Amino acid sequence: MQPDLLKFLGFQAQRHLRGALRRPGDIVNPLVFFLMVVTLFPLGLGPDPDVLADLAPGIVWVVALLSSLLVSGRLFQSDFEDGTLEQLALAPHPLALSVLAEIASHWLLSGVVLALVSPVFALMLNMPGQAIPVLMASLLLGTLCLSLFGAIGAALTVGLRRGGVLLSLLIIPLTVPVLIFGTSAVREAVLGYDPGSWLALLGALSLVGLVVAPIAAAAGLRISLEA
Amino acid sequence: MWAFIHKFGSPPWFFRFASTAVRWLLPVVIGALVFGAVWGLLYAPPDFRQGNSYRIIFIHVPSAVVALAGYYVMASAGLVSLVWKIKMADTAMRAVAPVGAALTFVALVTGAIWGKPTWGAWWVWDARITSMLILFFLYLGVIALFEAYDNKAAAAKACAVLSLVGTVNIPIIYKSVDWWYSLHQPASIKFTGETAIDASMLYPLLVMIAAFYGLFALLVLVNMRTELLATYRQSAWLRSELG
Numbered sequence: 181m182q183p184d185l186l187k188f189l190g191f192q193a194q195r196h197l198r199g200a201l202r203r204p205g206d207i208v209n210p211l212v213f214f215l216m217v218v219t220l221f222p223l224g225l226g227p228d229p230d231v232l233a234d235l236a237p238g239i240v241w242v243v244a245l246l247s248s249l250l251v252s253g254r255l256f257q258s259d260f261e262d263g264t265l266e267q268l269a270l271a272p273h274p275l276a277l278s279v280l281a282e283i284a285s286h287w288l289l290s291g292v293v294l295a296l297v298s299p300v301f302a303l304m305l306n307m308p309g310q311a312i313p314v315l316m317a318s319l320l321l322g323t324l325c326l327s328l329f330g331a332i333g334a335a336l337t338v339g340l341r342r343g344g345v346l347l348s349l350l351i352i353p354l355t356v357p358v359l360i361f362g363t364s365a366v367r368e369a370v371l372g373y374d375p376g377s378w379l380a381l382l383g384a385l386s387l388v389g390l391v392v393a394p395i396a397a398a399a400g401l402r403i404s405l406e407a
Numbered sequence: 408m409w410a411f412i413h414k415f416g417s418p419p420w421f422f423r424f425a426s427t428a429v430r431w432l433l434p435v436v437i438g439a440l441v442f443g444a445v446w447g448l449l450y451a452p453p454d455f456r457q458g459n460s461y462r463i464i465f466i467h468v469p470s471a472v473v474a475l476a477g478y479y480v481m482a483s484a485g486l487v488s489l490v491w492k493i494k495m496a497d498t499a500m501r502a503v504a505p506v507g508a509a510l511t512f513v514a515l516v517t518g519a520i521w522g523k524p525t526w527g528a529w530w531v532w533d534a535r536i537t538s539m540l541i542l543f544f545l546y547l548g549v550i551a552l553f554e555a556y557d558n559k560a561a562a563a564k565a566c567a568v569l570s571l572v573g574t575v576n577i578p579i580i581y582k583s584v585d586w587w588y589s590l591h592q593p594a595s596i597k598f599t600g601e602t603a604i605d606a607s608m609l610y611p612l613l614v615m616i617a618a619f620y621g622l623f624a625l626l627v628l629v630n631m632r633t634e635l636l637a638t639y640r641q642s643a644w645l646r647s648e649l650g
Contacts, residue, residue: 332572336565340555349551350569353544392575399489399568407561 188273192281199258200289207289210247211297217243218301229306236305237366240315241322241359243301244294248323249355251290252330253347255282256338256401265338269405275398283331283394291323307370314369314379321382322362328389329354335400339407357385416493418635419644425632432625439618447611454608460524463517465612469619471514471539477507477623478542481549482574485567495631497563498638500570501553502630506623508546515539545573 200206221239222232232239259265259282268278298319299312307315333351340346365378414420447465454461481503488496518536519529530536549566556562604612639645 329572332568336552336569337555342555346551346555349544350548353541353548354572354575356541388575392572396568396572400565403561403564403568407556407558407565 189281192278193285196285210251214247233306236307237363241363248326255334260338276394279397280394283327287324287327295319311369314375315366318362318365321386322358324386325358325389328393331397335397339404416495421495422635425628429628436621436625443614443618451608451611463521465615467517469616470510473619473623474510482570485570489567498631498634502627504549506626511543
């Protein structure tokens with residue numbers, strides 16, 4: 181990569197991170213949402229610790245998926261509304277690169293944070309201790325995939341007035357493999373087996389996503405800007 | 408060669424082509440469907456274990472096969488429309504989505520009806536059923552995205568991007584049978600090696616698969632023709648075409 185492009189990537193990431201840190205609510209609210217939905221499950225399913233421990237990998241992963249969907253819908257919203265996106269589309273640097281910077285900084289502030297606090301939720305649901313590092317690793321890789329897929333949906337729906345539910349319709353089917361690999365990894369770890377292959381699949385999926393998603397999202401943004 | 412492709416991109420030429428093709432395809436498809444259905448439902452021998460209930464295979468398998476292939480057709484049309492900006496490819500993509508969704512729905516419903524006597528449950532969460540359901544969601548997503556845009560040219564492009572991204576999921580749908588152990592039997596028709604299904608059942612099944620492909624083409628062409636009628640209702644060429 182040319183040094184100019186790298187500098188551009190770094191500058192964009194810095195801009196996004198700085199903007200996001202000025203609105204700490206946007207970082208904290210998804211975590212509060214996560215906590216609240218996790219609280220709903222024992223209320224709905226009953227407080228039996230064994231039942232909860234059985235369901236914990238699935239619960240934590242489904243809630244992570246939903247909260248990631250909620251956040252990624254607004255990924256390009258502010259840039260679209262204040263015209264930054266049009267300037268980025270006109271810039272001599274590839275739009276996919278700005279998208280990549282946006283996704284990466286979004287992932288750092290949503291996915292990574294979520295993975296870091298996930299042990300708390302795992303303990304609340306009585307998940308065995310040996311599975312917790314695997315849960316964190318799977319969420320770390322999985323939320324990257326979710327952010328990447330979410331970016332494609334966000335790019336395609338950014339110009340639409342009623343984008344919210346539509347985004348979920350577009351993205352949920354794409355996230356199915358992420359959910360399967362993630363929960364399988366955690367479940368294997370709970371049972372005491374080696375979760376390596378599932379984590380490797382998640383890693384492979386995020387690598388494919390890193391290549392495909394910025395290009396697809398950039399194409400989607402150009403379509404949204406035209407419409 | 409290239410002139411031929413250009414012709415396909417021209418709405419007047421395509422309208423004439425679709426009208427002729429529909430006229431010829433309609434009797435052929437109806438004939439093949441009736442022939443295959445009568446052969447499969449009345450004359451094929453009953454199954455050793457499942458008795459007569461297996462006969463739903465003659466609807467279930469063709470609709471599932473064509474529904475999967477339809478997604479590829481839609482994604483290919485999307486690619487053509489994004490790369491070469493051929494207008495008819497947009498129309499084709501838009502026309503495939505509802506047909507594909509309907510076929511996926513038929514496959515799911517017939518699967519559920521077949522599952523009840525065979526497995527004792529209407530719905531089983533097994534890999535292949537679930538991936539068909541996801542395929543159904545993928546189709547619904549494309550349709551929903553198309554409906555959400557006011558600008559239909561932009562809608563077609565957005566759907567093209569979405570369906571291309573969705574093809575990421577198609578290999579997983581095919582591979583899911585190998586990846587997850589499940590209640591579902593492994594695929595019975597193999598193009599290499601021996602087939603696990605007897606010729607007396609295989610031939611009517613192949614007839615039905617061919618008939619469903621024809622039905623798919625027919626419905627897509629009818630949809631595209633309707634789309635052209637709606638889009639170009641003010642144009643001179645359409646008026647002269649309709650006389």
